[in-house]
Amino acid sequence: MTDEGSQPAKPAHRGAWWGAAAWSLGVTALLVALPLVARHRLPDPLATHWGGRAADGSMSVTAAALFPAGIWLVLVLVAALLQRYCAERSPGSGAAALVAGGVLLTGAQTAIVHANLDRARWQDAAPMGIEVVLVLAATATAGALAWLSGRKLRGPAGKGPDAGAPVLDVPEGERFVWLSRAANPWLQLLAVVLGLAAAVGVLAAASGLAGLDWSFVLPFALPAVAVLACSSVQARVTERGLTVGFGPFGRPARHWSPADLASARAEHRTAAQAGGWGYRINRLGTTVMLRGGGCLVVRTRRGTDFAVSVDDAERGAALLNALIARTGQPAGQ
Structure with missing residues (x-):
């Protein structure tokens, strides 16, 4: 016998949508802000494509800010469609697409800014190597964790016994599962906002715009993890x-x-x-x-x-x- 709460976890769903919206807006802001904030230290145009380790393509600083943001908005739409139409058959796919896409694009944007920083011409951009490996590894890890999280939020489905009786008659040896959940959407939203604030410090350091300041990152990162665990x-x-x-x-x-x-x-x-x-x-x-x-x-x-x-x-x-x-x-x- 498999049994799950007869009413959907509306607060959890609402919280997930709030968190997804905050994540989407935060990633958009980071993609646009990274090259624009560093504009005074970047060549214009700047290198945006590498053939092997050497840069072989460029864009203007404005295009480099807006183009990945446009790709990101398309990915957000795809993730929303996956969540809307594929959640039953493939739970966690929408969350994985959203998180992995955000990590991939922000990681790539950070690597591009770092490679072009303080260069006179885009042709002089630093070669890409370990940066690509790190971004891909972070993307795969984030996507896998989001997928597992999405599957955890899905419970087994089925018709259970009448909930009116204080004690149910469960035959000896019959297996059953009852699963229910709740979430606080405001705490989930707060966790995303704190996490994005910590990401700003990390990405600024990774791009070379500033040194890694743990006194800035940790006060946001640690509460983000704690609030997420309690949300x-x-x-x-x-x-x-x-x-x-x-x-x-x-x-x-x-x-x-x-x-x-x-x-x-x-x-x-x-x-x-x-x-x-x-x-x-x-x-x-x-x-x-x-x-x-x-x-x-x-x-x-x-x-x-x-x-x-x-x-x-x-x-x-x-x-x-x-x-x-x-x-x-x-x-x-």
Whole structure:
């Protein structure tokens, strides 16, 4: 038996679109700004194509800023179409195209600026070598991570049992999966903005426009990673118990076996009750609050509560109570 929340994860989808929009605009700005900011240190025209290691083609500085931005906008459209029409058959393809394309183009633009910097003529541009390898490696890595993240956001589909009963009758030996998630679109957007700010410092250093200033990069990069990890959550119930994963890859994660739990229930909570957004600890126990509404709440054998705001919490609680009943523990509120 395979079971997923009956309602789509609308907040997660909305957050993904907000993040994609911020990424698209940020990459566009970087592609245009890199050559224009360095205009006073670049030849005009500047080298934009290399045959082997030697430059053999050029563009004006303005064209070099606008041409890759135009290619990027086409890639954004392609990624949107992939997400719209191919998400079911190929989950993660749209995210992979968007992230890989952005890394490829910004990496190439950075390498072009660096090769032309402080050269009198475009023919004198520095040869391309290791830069190409690094850009391609970064593109492949970013695309693979985005693809895996996109697949993580897709859950198994199928019709599950009635969520109205507090305990579901799951036949012994029958396998099942319940998966649900939630996301905070504003936290996802903040993570993208912080990440782009860190990228500005890295790309400026890679292009030769400035030295690498860790005092600028780290205050943006570290919060970006932390906020991204806290911006989404997914809860998974299998015969092994409950696993709650954080971030786009479901890592880090917390796990409870059925023997660790006394009961499970669905409960409506607000951010005010939980003490705010994110990972909160107060008189209610521990709450992962990313959006107000239904929460899956489990009580451990130690008497502490853990709550996570996800869709279709009633069904997840019912399945957990069925598992708890198998262990001989009381399942109730």
